[in-house]
Amino acid sequence: MASLEPTADVKTPKPAGAGQAAPASGAEVPCVSIADPVMRLRGVSVYYQSRQALHDITLDFPRKQVTAVIGPSGCGKSTLLRCLNRMNDLIDGVRLVGEVLLDGEDIYGPDVDVIELRRRVGMVFQRAAPFPKSIYENVAYGLRICGVRRRSILDECVEQSLRRAGLWEEVKDRLGRSALELSGGQHQRLCIARAIAVNPEIILMDEPCSELDPRSTARIEDLIAELRRQYTIIIVTHNMQQAARVSDYTAFLYEGELIEFGPTRQLFTRPQRQETDDYITGRFG
């Protein structure tokens, strides 16, 4: 693939001594056990060329819950997220060790259909970039590439997706107009509608609000709250207030290692680890 450079949050090389600041390997990671995990990471390490971006992550994502991944810039949040739908495959020189299980099946296994995987695990990006097509075609895109041609199915699905994304009332009269005419906040909701349209099991959100104004951010957060019971949502954010507001579970990543994972309320009120406490109280990061 051309022009896909490693993401910004893995560009910072890690100094050799930095590992010592983080908990020594082998230290017990406070990690709640999840009753019904949909996605499980088992000892996942990710390397960009020779640089290690994630260190031996073991983590379960609960089904139909919102899980926030927090941590300072460059800690590997986005890399972790992009492992979950194999988006990292698009970048040259990325290597993954360990297992990522979706409903018990390794998504990096030899006979996994990546296309199928990405339909089950949708993604919303930091920079909302609708396709240069009409609003309707943007939402219908995922269905069209699966081969859905029936107008009635497309119409119904577009409307439903736009309704769920809270955009229907605003755009129902101009579905044929270019999506690029919408505002930034509407773009992001359109991208969410686009992801919902293919009916994924999991929606990954990579800092979906970092380029939005507070009002648009509030709308997206409301939307996440509405979607939480239908989809498993994994959201990466560097905004701890946001994580606290929208998520059921929170994972804290620091320098490519999982420091702590637990129910959000517990992690923010009674963190088990000193590093977590330092981060959420703003002593570093």
Place this chain on the structure above:
Amino acid sequence: MVLGALGVVLEGGLKVFWPTAVAQVRLADGRWFLGQFQGRQLDPATGARSLLWKTGNREWDPQRQDFHWLPEDQIADILWPAEAVLLERRENGNFYGFFRKVEGPLVEPGLGQGSEDAWTRFQAALAVVRQAEASEVAPLAAEVAQCTRRLRGLKTQLRKAAYRLQRADATDAHLHPPVQAKLHRLRAQAEHLAHQGQELMNRHNARVAELRHNVAIFEHGPGQTCRIPLMDIVRGCQPNRMGVAQKAAWYAAHVKDLLIQWPRESNTEGGLFPAIFGTVLLVFVMSVLCFPVGVVAGVYLAEYARQGPLVRVVRVAVNNLAGIPSIVYGIFGLGFFIYTVGKAVDRVAFPEWAEVGQPVFGTGGVLWAALTLGLLTAPVVIVATEEALRTIPRVMREGSYALGATQWQTLTHVLLPMASPGIMTGFILATARAAGEVAPLMLTGAVKLVSDLAIDGDFPYVHLDRKFMHLGFHIYDLGFQSPNVDASQPMVYLTTLVLVLVVVGLTGSALILRNRMRRYYHPKSL
């Protein structure tokens, strides 16, 4: 500077058809002639001025010249007689004279007698002959042409049969009788057809000879009269009596002829239709053949190829291709396409013609010229495609992949539509360059005059093996290869003007297409 060049072309080209006044120049020794003033020149040695006159009447001039320089001091006076006539003829260029009368079986008795004006009678006689020609000669000519075409088809079959017979000799003798029979039948048909054609031709010629008895009699010098068959006259006028509206009508008729007629008089008169057709067809064929290849190459380099030293080398090579002089492409086209590919095609597909030394594809033609031009312009398209794909933000690709699209779906649904305005820009540049290129065409099939267009009513309707005329080559040929410099000069300006207009038209339509795409895919950037 561009405006200056355009100005010269416009000035030279637009005035060609405007009928200027015809002068009667009387010399000191009592002789006179008619002509249109062209320009003057100062002889630096003597300080004497000379005037250039277009005097026409080529066949009555001792040197068969239709332009004359005349020292100013030899001229006694210059008159502008209202009755002076300018004739355009099918052969021998313009004629200037005074109309006297018409004679001939069709036009003799009482034609236009009601009118006092001699010139009206002339126009009436011309119309009668023109009509007779259209109703009697033209159908015959069409039949002759059809005969010739059928004969050409028969000869192809004949050649094939003869070749089969010749090849069959060694191996299977049983083929002999049927093929021989077919050969005989074809030969008989061809002979019959040739005979029929000859007969038609004779009838045609006889009718023409009859019609040519209808003549107009003109006085074109002191005491000199001549008889000009009305059939030979394209159109005539009396410029000194014409108003602006009549002159404009004359002008419009010429512009129409220029666009739809075949050239006459070794291209110095008549129309440019086959050259315009050839130029547009060439650009069109080039686009159809080579534009997809350029886009595919660009897509491959940008999206699929593993980025490494090899791709870098290829990219540098592509960029350098754009800087090679176009004549080098011409040589390549001649050496590779015509002599190598064309000869091979002939050996496989047309062995019967290759045998007798009559190449079909092994000689210059539209196809090879278009491919050569395609090579010349491909780098522009490749680079434009690559650049356009490269400037698409990464989130677009990822957004598509994240919805479960394959690389191909991403390319066709998202990337190519987004890149299309950029690709079109490359296409526009390529078209503009291809339309104006001459040097490679001279080696790959452009000719001075063609009798058949590359698209006509004969099966298979599109004949890309045929040679073609081209406006750029036409300019070169008229300007540098014409024996009659003064006569060809106006046509050079005109052809240049038409070429510029064709290029502007081609790129303009591509531009409109691109802007439409851009408006759709990037409404915010407007």
